[in-house]
Amino acid sequence: MGQEPGTGFDDFVRGRAGALLRSAYLLTGDRHAAEDLLQDALERVYRRWSRIATSPEAYARRALVNGATNRWRLRRRRPEAPLIDAHDPADPDHAGRVALRAVVENALRELPARQRATVVLRYFDDLSEAEVASLLNCSVGTVKTHASRGLARLRTALGPTFDAPVSPSGRNS
Known part of the structure; x- marks a missing residue:
């Protein structure tokens, strides 16, 4: 028969759970919802492990995106509370980073579901356009459109404060 579900699954979870949780958080905008979303996705991965053991991360990401999309469809949109980090006294600009992250997260929350999923997968998870297209079940052109x-x-x-750096020639790099 197939491989025992727990055999490589534990290693997969240990190695990729952090990155998948970050993606889930960026997709949902809420730490608790992200943890629930990841738990559901990992449960699906575990149940199908013998069939997907060759590419579990792609399956898990697809489950995250589908779960987040279903969450947006089923629930009315309501304001989400930002995640509050514990203060790190060794970090001199901790407040600045927390404020910047809150601004970026709020801007991400304002994007439509498909654009948000595309931006998160493409730029935060550093997936190729083809990988994002496969995960979202759309064409590469659609991924480019959503990303743009x-x-x-x-x-x-985000306004002019967050514009891309300007090169010495005066044009954006």
């Missing part, structure tokens, strides 16, 4: 529109909306929401 999502980034444009983020630039507008």
